[in-house]
Amino acid sequence: MGHFNIGEIRRSEHLPTRIASQLAAEISQARLNPGDKLPTEHVLAKTLGVSRSVIREAIAQLRNEGLVETRQGVGAFVSERSAQLIRIKDDELSDPGSFRAMFQLRIPLEIEAAGLAALHHTDDDLKRIDAALAMMTGDEKWTENGIDADLLFHRAVAQSTQNAYFATFVGFIAERISLAIAAARARAVLEEIVETTIAEHVALRDAIASRDPLAARAAMRAHLSGAADRIGLSLEQF
Incomplete structure (x- = not known):
């Protein structure tokens, strides 16, 4: 050595x-x-x-x-x-093309995860989703902890699918993307972004809690479209 x-x-x-x-x-x-x-x-x-x-x-x-x-x-x-094994270096996503490609991959995974979470979540899963949402909407929503809570929320949704591979892949991609978004967030109109983001997460949580997979998929699609718009990404969606 x-x-x-x-x-x-x-x-x-x-x-x-x-x-x-x-x-x-x-x-x-x-x-x-x-x-x-x-x-x-x-x-x-x-x-x-x-x-x-x-x-x-x-x-x-x-x-x-x-x-x-x-x-x-x-x-x-x-x-x-x-x-x-697949490994993506953090600095790779500083390239706009790579970042866009990664965000594009995230969309079908997370939409499907939201639908499965609506069908398969347990009471404990919903508690984890709510705990992350409480962190996002609390006093620390303006700080980096707000970004951590956002990441926890998406991980909790992925875990709620009861499919460990969703938790692994969504967690991996969301973490890489959140590191890159942290830089973009610093440049944006923070108040507007945070309130809009929270509203999207609340809608997603409610759709999952109501065990409505189509509403959950639609809410996740709306959130990811909004997130892409907020960082100036134009993505193909069907």
Whole structure:
């Protein structure tokens, strides 16, 4: 591991996600190969100048994506399947074409998720959706926590499908998109955007709660169309 030379990470970025990306780059560039053991949490924390809890969260992200496997008491290893996995780097979406393509992919996934959530959600699922909505509409709606709550809302809808793959893919795409949107939001007329966004989420929540899949799909489509318009995206929708 002598050539494992990641520098210290800038504090302004979301550390676990940034470190997960750095480790994924080591894997994709074959400096870490399938079956290789990752350095220990202690070594990684020291090398990167962060706490072990940050390293643990980064490794958990990579495990969720299937890039690494952890073995109790032994450590983390590069997954044998890692070569086949999809990974999108955060900075890729700073390219307008890539961002638009990613947003386009999000639309059919999330519309379908909304319909399935209306049919299959449990009481606990609805509580999770409502908790995210409460965060979005509370005192912190003007802050970055409002964006986090928005992301939680979409993840909660995806989980309500009872299909774990929706939760994985929608969560992955929504997170990448929200990082890019955070920058756009800073430039926009915040008050107008926040109130409109909240109204769209409330309509979606109510359609899901009423177990009406067609209304839920329509509400999600309206929300995503509005979201695209607000950041100046023109998308093909049918």
